[in-house]
Structures are given as C-alpha cells and as structure tokens.
Amino acid sequence: xxxxxxxxxxxxxxxxxxxxxxxxxxxxxxxxxxxxxxxxxxxxxxxxxxxxxxxxxxxxxxxxxxxxxxxxxxxxxxxxxxxxxxxxxxxxxxxxxxxxxxxxxxxxxxxxxxxxxxxxxxxxxxxxxxxxxxxxxxxxxxxxxxxxxxxxxxxxxxxxxxxxxxxxxxxxxxxxxxxxxxxxxxxxxxxxxxxxxxxxxxxxxxxxxxxxxxxxxxxxxxxxxxxxxxxxxxxxxxxxxxxxxxxxxxxxxxxxxxxxxxxxxxxxxxxxxxxxxxxxxxxxxxxxxxxxxxxxxxxxxxxxxxxxxxxxxxxxxxxxxxxxxxxxxxxxxxxxxxxxxxxxxxxxxxxxxxxxxxxxxxxxxxxxxxxxxxxxxxxxxxxxxxxxxxxxxxxxxxxxxxxxxxxxxxxxxxxxxxxxxxxxxxxxxxxxxxxxxxxxxxxxxxxxxxxxxxxxxxxxxxxxxxxxxxxxxxxxxxxxxxxxxxxxxxxxxxxxxxxxxxxxxxxxxxxxxxxxxxxxxxxxxxxxxxxxxxxxxxxxxxxxxxxxxxxxxxxxxxxxxxxxxxxxxxxxxxxxxxxxxxxxxxxxxxxxxxxxxxxxxxxxxxxxxxxxxxxxxxxxxxxxxxxxxxxxxxxxxxxxxxxxxxxxxxxxxxxxxxxxxxxxxxxxxxxxxxxxxxxxxxxxxxxxxxxxxxxxxxxxxxxxxxxxxxxxxxxxxxxxx
Ligand code: ADP
Ligand code: MG
Numbered sequence: 028x029x030x031x032x033x034x035x036x037x038x039x040x041x042x043x044x045x046x047x048x049x050x051x052x053x054x055x056x057x058x059x060x061x062x063x064x065x066x067x068x069x070x071x072x073x074x075x076x077x078x079x080x081x082x083x084x085x086x087x088x089x090x091x092x093x094x095x096x097x098x099x100x101x102x103x104x105x106x107x108x109x110x111x112x113x114x115x116x117x118x119x120x121x122x123x124x125x126x127x128x129x130x131x132x133x134x135x136x137x138x139x140x141x142x143x144x145x146x147x148x149x150x151x152x153x154x155x156x157x158x159x160x161x162x163x164x165x166x167x168x169x170x171x172x173x174x175x176x177x178x179x180x181x182x183x184x185x186x187x188x189x190x191x192x193x194x195x196x197x198x199x200x201x202x203x204x205x206x207x208x209x210x211x212x213x214x215x216x217x218x219x220x221x222x223x224x225x226x227x228x229x230x231x232x233x234x235x236x237x238x239x240x241x242x243x244x245x246x247x248x249x250x251x252x253x254x255x256x257x258x259x260x261x262x263x264x265x266x267x268x269x270x271x272x273x274x275x276x277x278x279x280x281x282x283x284x285x286x287x288x289x290x291x292x293x294x295x296x297x298x299x300x301x302x303x304x305x306x307x308x309x310x311x312x313x314x315x316x317x318x319x320x321x322x323x324x325x326x327x328x329x330x331x332x333x334x335x336x337x338x339x340x341x342x343x344x345x346x347x348x349x350x351x352x353x354x355x356x357x358x359x360x361x362x363x364x365x366x367x368x369x370x371x372x373x374x375x376x377x378x379x380x381x382x383x384x385x386x387x388x389x390x391x392x393x394x395x396x397x398x399x400x401x402x403x404x405x406x407x408x409x410x411x412x413x414x415x416x417x418x419x420x421x422x423x424x425x426x427x428x429x430x431x432x433x434x435x436x437x438x439x440x441x442x443x444x445x446x447x448x449x450x451x452x453x454x455x456x457x458x459x460x461x462x463x464x465x466x467x468x469x470x471x472x473x474x475x476x477x478x479x480x481x482x483x484x485x486x487x488x489x490x491x492x493x494x495x496x497x498x499x500x501x502x503x504x505x506x507x508x509x510x511x512x513x514x515x516x517x518x519x520x521x522x523x524x525x526x527x528x529x530x531x532x533x534x535x536x537x538x539x540x541x542x543x544x545x546x547x548x549x550x551x552x553x554x555x556x557x558x559x560x561x562x563x564x565x566x567x568x569x570x571x572x573x574x575x576x577x578x579x580x581x582x583x584x585x586x587x588x589x590x591x592x593x594x595x596x597x598x599x600x601x602x603x604x605x606x607x608x609x610x611x612x613x614x615x616x617x618x619x620x621x622x623x624x625x626x627x628x629x630x631x632x633x634x635x636x637x638x639x640x641x642x643x644x645x646x647x648x649x650x651x652x653x654x655x656x657x658x659x660x661x662x663x664x665x666x667x668x669x670x671x672x673x674x675x676x677x678x679x680x681x682x683x684x685x686x687x688x689x690x691x692x693x694x695x696x697x698x699x700x701x702x703x704x705x706x707x708x709x710x711x712x713x714x715x716x717x718x719x720x721x722x723x724x725x726x727x728x729x730x731x732x733x734x735x736x737x738x739x740x741x742x743x744x745x746x747x748x
Contacts, residue, residue, distance in 0.1 A: 030207040030729060032736035034062035043198040044191055052185030061199050062737065066696045068230050069179035072239060073143055081155065082119035084148050091145045092122055099136045115144060122155040132162060141165035164188045177233045196231055204228065209729040210252060214713045220245045247698045248706050253734050255714035258492035263722055265493065270471045271312035272445055276304055280338040281331050295501035296324050302497045303332050306473060313473035316491050319499030320668050321479045321633025322506065329448045330363050332475055333427060341445020343427045346434050346463055348451045350399045350579050351586060355607060356450065357397040357429040398430035435462040449476045479633065480626050481668035483676060488711055489700060508666040509632050509642040513659050515649055522616045522645045523564055530568055530595045534613040534640060538598045539631055541619035550600050551576035558598040568595040575600055601627065610638030620646035621655030625675035628662050654678055676701060
C-alpha cells in the first residue's frame with residue numbers, strides 16, 4: 028500500500044528499466060519521482076481489443092496498423108530528396124510505409140521492433156502502402172502490453188522510448204499498488220468518481236476504451252482538489268492573520284477627494300469601492316483582486332483606497348512592474364489629487380509634492396515619493412538621496428510611496444504601512460506579494476491587486492483562487508470602442524497616412540515595433556532603425572523614440588515630451604504596454620502584430636482612445652501561423668477583454684498562460700481548466716467546504732501530507748499557523 032506523498036520520495040531510478048542517467052533526464056523533464064511518473068499518462072490509446080489483421084484493412088480508410096519492422100531502406104533518388112521505406116508485417120500480411128525527407132524516422136524504425144503506423148492505407152501497384160504515417164514505437168518483448176488490448180501510448184520523454192516508458196510505468200504501478208485514496212468518500216460519491224487506485228491502473232493500462240474517461244476524470248479531480256485545498260488553506264491563513272487593521276472610515280477625506288474630481292464615479296467604480304471599504308473596515312487584512320479594462324478607472328479607486336489608510340495615519344504604497352509605469356503612477360496620483368483640488372499640480376514648475384493643503388491644517392502634510400531602482404531623485408523633498416528616502420519611509424516621514432520592485436528590496440522597511448496596491452499583478456508572483464506585505468512592521472497591511480488583464484473565471488479560480496475579486500465592468504461615459512483594422516505589410520502606407528491625418532488634427536500616435544522575444548538589445552536596435560525609417564516617411568512630423576534600453580532619465584524625458592505634446596508620433600517597444608495614459612493619442616500602429624500575444628495586443632490597444640476622441644488600432648501583419656491569424660481575427664472581432672482572455676487561453680493553452688505563477692498551478696499535469704471546468708468548480712467547492720470544517724486538515728492527515736508533497740515547498744508555509 029503506497030500513498031502519493033510516499034511516492035514523491037521514491038526516486039525514478041528505483042524503478043526497473045530506469046537507470047541513474049535516465050532518472051536525471053526525467054528530472055530535467057519535470058518527472059522528479061515515482062508520483063510524477065504515475066502522472067505521465069498516455070496521450071493516446073490504440074484499441075487492439077479487436078485486432079484488425081493487416082490483410083483485412085479496408086483500402087482508403089484511416090487506421091492504425093501494428094506490426095513488426097521487417098526491413099528499413101533509405102534512398103536518395105535525386106538532389107536533397109531522401110526517401111525512407113519500411114516494411115511492417117503481422118501474421119497475415121505486410122504493408123509498406125514511405126516517408127519523404129523525414130530522416131528522424133530512422134530513429135524510430137528498428138528491425139524486429141513492434142511499431143504502430145497511423146495513416147491512410149492505399150493500394151500501390153497491388154501492394155498495401157501508407158504515405159508518411161505517424162509512428163509510435165511499441166518496443167519489443169512484453170507482448171502482453173501491446174497486443175490484444177488497449178495499447179497506451181505514453182509520449183517519449185527524456186529520449187526514453189514510449190515502449191520503455193510504458194514498461195517502466197507498468198513496473199512502478201505494480202510495486203506501488205494499491206495506491207491510497209485520501210479524498211473523503213462523500214466527495215467521490217457525489218461526483219460519481221472511481222477509486223484512486225483503480226483510476227491509476229485504468230488510465231495507464233485500461234481494459235477497454237470506456238475506462239479511460241472516468242479514470243482521467245478522477246485523477247483530474249484529485250489534481251484540482253489539491254490545488255484548491257492549497258488555495259483554501261492560504262485564504263484561511265490570510266483571514267486569520269491576527270494583525271490586520273480595521274481602518275477608520277468615518278473621515279471625509281475620500282468624499283472630499285471624490286467630490287473634487289471633474290467627474291462622478293461610475294456605478295461599477297462605486298460598487299467596487301464599497302467592496303473595498305468593507306474589507307478596509309474589517310479587522311482581517313484585505314486580499315482583493317481588482318480587475319478592470321484599461322481606462323475603466325481603477326487608479327481613482329486605488330487612490331481612494333490609499334486615502335482611507337492615510338487619513339488614519341497609515342502609510343500607503345503602490346508597486347508597479349516597470350519604471351515608466353511607476354513614474355506615471357507617481358505623476359498620475361499627484362495629478363488626481365490636484366484634479367480634486369487636494370494638492371498642488373505636480374506637473375507645475377515646482378514639482379515638489381508636499382501636499383500641505385491636503386489636510387488643510389488639520390494634520391500632518393502628505394508626502395508622496397517615488398522609489399525605483401535607478402532614481403530616487405523625484406520625491407516630496409527635492410533634494411534627497413536614496414538612503415535618506417529609505418530612512419524617511421522607515422521613520423514614517425513619507426506617507427505614500429510609488430515604486431517598482433525596488434519597494435521590496437532588502438533593507439527597506441516601512442514604519443507603518445497600512446494599505447498596499449500592487450498594479451498589474453501578472454508581472455509579479457505570489458512571492459513578491461508576500462514580500463511586500465512583510466515590509467510592514469508588525470501589522471498585516473490591506474492589499475489591493477489591480478490588473479487590467481481580464482481574467483476568465485477559470486483562471487481567477489486557480490491563479491487567484493485565494494483572493495476576493497472585484498470587477499469594474501463599465502467604462503466611464505463617452506468612450507467609444509477602439510476601431511481595429513488589419514493591414515498587410517504591403518499596405519503600410521495607409522497606416523502612415525492615417526497617422527499624418529490625425530496629427531494634422533492635433534492628435535498623437537504610437538507605433539509599436541516588432542516584438543523580439545528574449546532579446547531586449549535586438550529589440551531596441553530594431554526600434555532605433557524603425558524610428559529612423561519612419562522619421563523619413565513622416566518627415567514633417569516630430570517622431571520620438573522610446574525603448575527599454577534607454578537610461579530611465581531619458582525614458583522619463585521622452586514620455587514627458589510626448590505627454591506635453593512635443594512629440595507627434597512615439598515609436599516604441601512594448602515598454603508602453605501597460606498603464607500609459609495619453610488621452611490625446613488616437614492611433615496605434617502595431618507592427619508584426621501577429622507576433623504578440625492576445626492579451627498584450629489588447630493591452631497595447633487600450634493605450635489609445637482614452638480621451639474625447641475615438642481611437643484606431645492598426646495591426647500591420649502578414650501572419651505566418653494559424654495561431655497568429657486567430658489572434659488577429661479575435662482582435663478585430665471584439666474589444667471585450669474577457670472574451671479575448673478566454674480566446675487567448677483557448678489558443679495558447681493554459682501552460683503558457685500560467686507562466687511563472689505559483690507552482691501549484693504550473694504543476695497541473697492532467698487538468699485542462701477549460702475542458703474540466705465542471706470538475707474545477709466541484710473541487711473548489713469541496714476544498715473550501717472541507718477547510719471550513721477542518722481548517723488545518725487535522726482530521727485528514729493523509730490529504731494534508733499529499734498537498735504538501737505534491738505541490739512542493741512553496742505551500743509548506745500554509746500549514747505553519
Ligand atoms: P485604469 O487605471 O483602469 O486604466 P484610469 O484610472 O487610468 O484607468 O482612468 C482612465 C482615465 O479615465 C483617466 O484619465 C481618469 O481620470 C478617467 N476616469 C476615471 N474614472 C472616470 C469616471 N468615472 N468618469 C470619467 N472619467 C473617468
Ligand atoms: Mg491604470
């Protein structure tokens with residue numbers, strides 16, 4: 028009898044057929060131990076329960092043929108053409124398979140070994156033939172596992188053939204079974220799920236095709252249940268954190284702030300602010316995700332949130348993912364307060380942001396500061412060194428700090444951090460979130476996480492499953508949706524003409540250069556070249572340039588000039604992706620748009636049409652992949668971020684969407700949160716119910732052990748209470 032948690036301690040080289048070398052390679056491929064190996068489930072099955080002899084295969088049909096490789100020949104009839112032919116036979120007949128220029132097939136074709144060929148069977152000069160069939164190597168020996176039954180096809184991993192993997196898993200299963208079931212039986216019964224041991228056996232070596240689906244469902248449920256348990260435990264831990272702050276909300280600072288704005292909050296903004304206020308007033312710390320499209324007005328809500336804290340004498344922090352964005356937030360927060368008549372205009376000649384007037388004599392002045400890794404020069408006292416600023420944050424002199432991840436660096440400690448806002452959470456991980464909170468002295472600050480990336484419910488239940496969610500699902504009045512159009516590269520002049528026309532009307536434009544994955548240097552170089560080219564094409568316009576490799580002082584001054592209308596067209600890399608707010612910009616041209624991800628395109632598009640004038644987004648691309656085509660079609664088809672996010676998930680698959688987020692989610696091996704949505708909902712409900720009645724899983728030690736063992740060290744701290 029083995030438990031899954033025990034099996035996470037058994038190394039794969041303890042399994043027959045897996046030596047130390049292979050074990051190492053398996054580890055590199057993410058299969059660290061026997062429990063992982065058992066989760067390497069077949070990606071396909073071939074039904075051999077009704078064995079069709081080669082002699083009786085109908086011509087013209089698509090089939091899988093299984094037989095022994097009798098011979099392999101390679102020919103080079105001319106030039107570069109390489110033809111590989113193999114003759115495969117069973118007891119009844121032989122069939123010829125032909126591949127053109129697929130030299131790698133030679134690795135799969137060993138005389139005497141069993142293979143499965145999948146493809147269309149033809150008759151060629153009276154003989155049976157398959158052209159370019161898929162090959163699955165079944166290996167030799169162990170006939171029982173490949174004949175007269177459902178044959179599982181485990182994908183090769185670490186260069187170990189599917190045949191060897193299958194036999195290794197067979198060995199691992201045999202020595203591990205029966206596998207403990209830790210999930211409460213009432214949950215299993217209510218979803219009609221089979222036992223775990225039975226499920227592992229059936230998914231790897233089903234007796235019939237009918238067993239596979241139910242076995243998979245059971246194991247998917249397990250995976251999701253473990254993940255949701257971890258989230259439920261984390262959420263409970265957050266709720267119980269004793270040191271939360273019950274903020275005093277009776278002051279009038281926020282209503283003065285809102286009353287001073289030149290507009291009224293939308294219904295959605297008001298609802299969300301109320302949700303936040305009820306968290307702020309409660310004794311437990313807030314952990315809330317604020318979602319809202321670009322331009323939906325999250326910043327105003329965030330500032331109101333921070334002001335609630337400030338009024339009670341607490342410090343506030345905003346953490347942004349890039350310097351450009353941090354700087355913009357710094358200016359934005361200052362000007363929002365100015366707009367509301369609560370502070371001097373930060374853009375005016377005297378750029379010190381001592382907001383003496385904020386409390387109009389009834390308390391200390393509010394001091395706003397900017398902290399990034401490169402600059403500490405902009406802050407409430409004009410002349411201040413970085414270390415002075417750090418010490419002012421520590422002694423409570425600074426009230427509100429806007430910064431990059433510099434905020435969570437070593438050596439920085441807040442004196443009395445009460446509310447923290449994290450912008451664009453998808454760029455940060457859970458770890459940074461926790462680190463920021465630890466910057467508070469002895470209390471657990473309230474945390475608001477803002478994201479402009481719409482997150483489908485499927486993802487918010489997994490990625491952000493420990494957070495409460497608020498959505499600003501309404502745009503401020505008077506915005507018209509950005510018009511989006513696809514142009515081939517050969518039509519680029521139409522794009523530049525629109526730019527010139529719009530600038531003629533007093534508007535401004537962005538041109539986003541092609542994405543160069545993993546190479547900021549090459550990307551910067553291409554932006555420089557594109558800037559030169561466009562300066563020629565639009566020689567009458569003032570064309571500016573910004574990219575990630577510029578020193579931040581220069582980035583700041585370019586953004587400043589663009590904001591001030593001294594630049595007509597800003598050529599840039601994706602540094603302008605998030606949060607940049609230039610209401611006068613109406614055109615965005617995205618070059619080689621097919622290379623960008625859907626959510627990135629949507630983010631970029633959100634940079635235009637933010638003011639009174641409608642925006643246009645031109646996607647310049649000659650897509651070379653269907654995925655690229657799909658993305659562009661989706662962009663043209665809708666401006667609804669939630670629809671695009673679902674579409675993105677569908678096109679890219681969950682693996683890439685999860686990226687570097689918490690390990691528990693990355694580790695989903697079997698579950699597909701779109702396809703398995705019903706199980707996700709069920710597992711979440713069960714997990715939260717269980718943690719509700721057994722908060723430390725003391726009554727379910729096996730389950731607790733399993734969550735810890737399967738989700739790795741990162742959840743270790745969940746159980747520390
Ligand atoms: P987000 O942070 O969600 O992208 P912002 O908070 O930057 O959006 O708001 C975008 C613009 O809309 C800003 O110029 C802001 O002043 C303005 N705005 C915000 N809320 C409203 C509202 N209720 N009515 C009109 N304009 C608004
Ligand atoms: Mg914003």
